[in-house]
Amino acid sequence: MRGLYIHLPFCVKKCSYCDFYSLPARLGSLESYVQAVVHESCRYAGLSFQTLYLGGGTPSLLGARNLRNLVGGIRKSLDLSKLVESTIEVNPESATSELFEAVKEAGFNRVSIGVQSLSDHELQSVGRIHNAAQAIEAIKIARRLGFKSVSVDIIIGLPGQSWSTLRKALETLVGAGVAHISLYCLSLEEGTPLEKSPPEDLPLDDTQAQLFEQARAFLLGCEFAHYEISNFALKGYECLHNLNYWRGGEYVGLGPAAASHLYGRRFRNRADLDAYVERPDGIIEDVEELNARDKASEEAMLRLRLLVEGLDVSELAARFGQDNIEPLTSRLDRMAHDRLLVFDGLRYRLTPSRILTSNPIFAEVLCF
Ligand code: SF4
Secondary structure, eight states, X not given: OEEEEEEEOEESSOXXXXXXXXXXXXXXXXXXXXXXXXXXXXXXXXXXXXXXXXEESOGGGGHHHHHHHXXXXXXXXXXXXXXXXXXEEEOGXXXXXXXXXXXXXXXXXXXXXXXXXXXXXHHHHTTOSOOHHHHHHHHHHHHHTTOOEEEEEEEESOTTOOHHHHHHHHHXXXXXXXXXXXXXXXXXXXXXXXXXXXXXXOOOHHHHHHHHHHHHHHHHHTXXXXXETTEEEOTTOSOHXXXXXXXXXXXEEESTTOEEXXXXXXXXXXXXXXXXXXXXXXXXXXXXXXXXXXXXXXXXXXXXXXXXXXXXXXXXXXXXXXXXXXXXXXXXXXXXXXXXXXXXXXXXXXXXXXXXXXXXXXXXXXXX
């Protein structure tokens, strides 16, 4: 399985918690950016992909014409004939019927809507430029136009958030027919406005953990499976593109700051829009070739994120050699003994109570 990720590094306005690589769109910048991505795609001419993910930033800023040119352009060099899932991220403020029509026409079969919250106070408190009504309308349009696979992002731990506002949001989303919900815990990233001056009504860590647990219980009760640390889906609606990351599959990332994993090497494009537009295939950096032991540990860490599927070390042994996974297996056994992981005789999984505090466990998995 191989996935294609395209990064759209433009946003109308920076949200106060965001440290992703995104910039304000300037006049004409979307057109030249599309040309640059099409140019960069030629570097991977002939490669076949099973998933496509257009993320950002705000891909829905592209509009119908740029979206058509982008997908039409990359199709000339890349083999997209075997795509099983094509996702585009859409922000509610740019979600019109015309946009969703264009998204459909361009061949996307999954939309991921940046809802974040259905409380106007919570949205405004972190600088989001949409309101709850626009978010609900975006979901309705997508469903009306026939998108069965609608995903939404929700932030846990927003200023002023309570279980009452979160539960109402989840009830509305489930009732509106969304099939996939990503729950992200708000974190204070260094250098962001939110980190520099956090509002007084920002929930404490314990409250955030409790909200996550309540949301998890609610979604499990609505037949959503908690299949990855931050992701819940109805059966058959898991995100295949991201599953490929967590299973250690290959992917190619186009655009500044996009990462790739191809032919056993990992590399990324520098986060520099101007340099990228000038020379789209000339800003690769951080090329890394992992040895078998490191690769096995890294893949084990990613697979432990998959809460239902878990990690089967015999698969790793078959790929990387028994010798190369023995130290890893000892560490996993020790953590299972300490009840940080559960081992059922075949697969290791995170213990549910460790889901939000999994970083030390992952660090131990990666420790060589
Ligand atoms: S819309 Fe998304 S990418 Fe853009 S600033 Fe807000 S959080 Fe960051």
